Amino acid sequence: LPPSYPGELPILGHTHLISGDTEKIWEILKEMSEKCVENGGVLHAKIGTQIYYLVTDPDDALTVANNCLHKHFIYDYVRTWLGNGLLTSSGEFWQRHRKLLNPSFTVPVIHNFLGIFNHMAKQLVSELEVHADRGPFEISPYLRVISFQTFSRTAFGIADDSVKEFAEKYMESSDQVMNMVVYRFQNFLLHSDLIFKLTGLKKKQDRLIKILDDMANQVIERKKAEMKLANEKKANEWSTTNTRYKPFMSLLLELKNDDTLTDKEIKEEVDTFIVAGFDTTSNCLTCLLVLLGTYPEVQEKMYNEIIEVLGPDRDIEKDDIKRLVYTEAVIKEALRVFPIGPALLRYVDRDIKLKNYTMRADSQAVILARGAHRSPIFGDDVETFRPERWLDSSITAVGNNAFYGFSLGKRSCIGKAYATVSMKTTLSHLLRKYKLISNVNDMRFKVDMVLKTTTAPVRIVRRK
Numbered sequence: 099l100p101p102s103y104p105g106e107l108p109i110l111g112h113t114h115l116i117s118g119d120t121e122k123i124w125e126i127l128k129e130m131s132e133k134c135v136e137n138g139g140v141l142h143a144k145i146g147t148q149i150y151y152l153v154t155d156p157d158d159a160l161t162v163a164n165n166c167l168h169k170h171f172i173y174d175y176v177r178t179w180l181g182n183g184l185l186t187s188s189g190e191f192w193q194r195h196r197k198l199l200n201p202s203f204t205v206p207v208i209h210n211f212l213g214i215f216n217h218m219a220k221q222l223v224s225e226l227e228v229h230a231d232r233g234p235f236e237i238s239p240y241l242r243v244i245s246f247q248t249f250s251r252t253a254f255g256i257a258d259d260s261v262k263e264f265a266e267k268y269m270e271s272s273d274q275v276m277n278m279v280v281y282r283f284q285n286f287l288l289h290s291d292l293i294f295k296l297t298g299l300k301k302k303q304d305r306l307i308k309i310l311d312d313m314a315n316q317v318i319e320r321k322k323a324e325m326k327l328a329n330e331k332k333a334n335e336w337s338t339t340n341t342r343y344k345p346f347m348s349l350l351l352e353l354k355n356d357d358t359l360t361d362k363e364i365k366e367e368v369d370t371f372i373v374a375g376f377d378t379t380s381n382c383l384t385c386l387l388v389l390l391g392t393y394p395e396v397q398e399k400m401y402n403e404i405i406e407v408l409g410p411d412r413d414i415e416k417d418d419i420k421r422l423v424y425t426e427a428v429i430k431e432a433l434r435v436f437p438i439g440p441a442l443l444r445y446v447d448r449d450i451k452l453k454n455y456t457m458r459a460d461s462q463a464v465i466l467a468r469g470a471h472r473s474p475i476f477g478d479d480v481e482t483f484r485p486e487r488w489l490d491s492s493i494t495a496v497g498n499n500a501f502y503g504f505s506l507g508k509r510s511c512i513g514k515a516y517a518t519v520s521m522k523t524t525l526s527h528l529l530r531k532y533k534l535i536s537n538v539n540d541m542r543f544k545v546d547m548v549l550k551t552t553t554a555p556v557r558i559v560r561r562k
């Protein structure tokens with residue numbers, strides 16, 4: 099075994115270290131990342147009888163990402179909701195679905211959403227107007243709602259006023275489920291299905307999941323009815339921009355015509371996209387904006403690039419995306435500093451050799467993204483937010499293999515292009531309109547499966 103993480107107790111192992119609320123998880127993940135890097139990149143911890151390999155060494159992390167394709171049991175806690183969607187499934191089932199879904203996430207497909215991305219970004223800019231030239235405010239709730247509404251449109255093709263109400267109900271219930279998942283993991287006794295049931299928490303979770311299921315099923319029924327009426331044009335055309343696009347759900351329903359996915363599978367995949375996509379994107383943007391407000395020289399450089407590529411007020415088009423090179427480096431650097439998926443949990447189903455250790459079968463592996471991102475290969479300024487590092491080919495040559503912002507290997511993020519294009523669009527509109535002022539030290543976090551800000555104040559000032 100690699101060295102033990104400090105603080106191991108007889109019988110309990112390290113269980114006591116993870117208990118508490120979900121804000122504490124971020125603190126412990128930071129500490130674990132630091133200790134792991136200091137100790138050469140691999141440590142072990144024990145939660146109950148289970149061994150956890152904590153990995154930050156870039157080579158070993160890649161070995162885990164490429165070889166451990168089964169998820170940790172925490173994902174079973176949401177199986178009644180997300181079923182065998184991409185995030186939760188494993189083995190051949192996952193492999194088949196990933197292959198089927200990959201074509202729906204390619205850059206050309208995502209480009210079809212640009213009309214929506216531009217429209218939603220402009221809506222955000224106008225919603226933020228009330229805070230312009232005033233005091234600090236929490237920007238995250240605005241980003242969350244916009245991100246969710248964007249998802250409703252791109253995933254379901256719903257663009258009417260019902261989205262806002264739908265968004266609020268769905269976000270509230272999914273937030274609570276995610277919080278319960280982490281809370282359950284933190285409280286070792288609740289790992290037992292029986293105790294989870296006896297405490298009444300299962301009932302609460304089932305109630306929340308039923309709300310989410312009912313909503314998703316209603317949407318599917320509506321979509322199917324639209325398609326049945328051969329009203330494809332109405333279903334797939336978004337009236338405000340006249341942009342033709344197919345929402346994910348239509349793409350999946352079309353797959354179904356070839357008898358490839360059942361209704362239940364479609365529901366689980368669409369729920370999975372929403373859960374995996376909207377909070378990650380909005381929290382990534384929140385962190386990025388606070389970082390920009392803290393580092394004005396980075397903000398100015400990015401602003402200048404956007405003006406150079408797009409001019410003062412033009413919408414972003416597909417050829418612009420790849421020209422926003424510095425903006426892309428900023429997104430990557432923000433994710434390096436604040437990895438939204440801070441702990442990637444995998445089940446080790448067989449003995450797997452790392453550089454200096456062998457992970458035993460039937461154990462768990464955790465890639466600590468924050469630690470991998472502070473690996474010495476990034477140089478001696480790992481604590482500094484410096485997007486320029488991603489423009490330096492000597493760093494990117496090795497750095498890309500240590501960058502877990504979207505994970506690496508076969509189970510890396512399927513939505514990376516979606517997230518990148520949508521964030522570039524939002525940023526291009528926002529930065530041309532407002533200057534941001536903030537301090538990264540004012541941010542507070544929790545980890546409800548993904549890293550979320552609990553406090554992220556910014557000030558916005560209208561650009562003249």
Ligand code: HEM
Nearest residue numbers: 184185374375378379382438439504505509511512513517
């Ligand atoms: C900034 C935004 C995003 C970040 C930082 C992010 C990050 C990640 C990470 C780190 C993973 C690996 C999770 C693990 O191994 O446990 C992942 C997986 C995944 N992401 Fe994303 N993601 C983002 C946006 C999206 C979007 C927009 C979508 C959907 C449209 C999406 C869908 C997924 C799915 C379905 C998986 C599971 C893939 C599989 O196991 O085959 N993500 N994402």
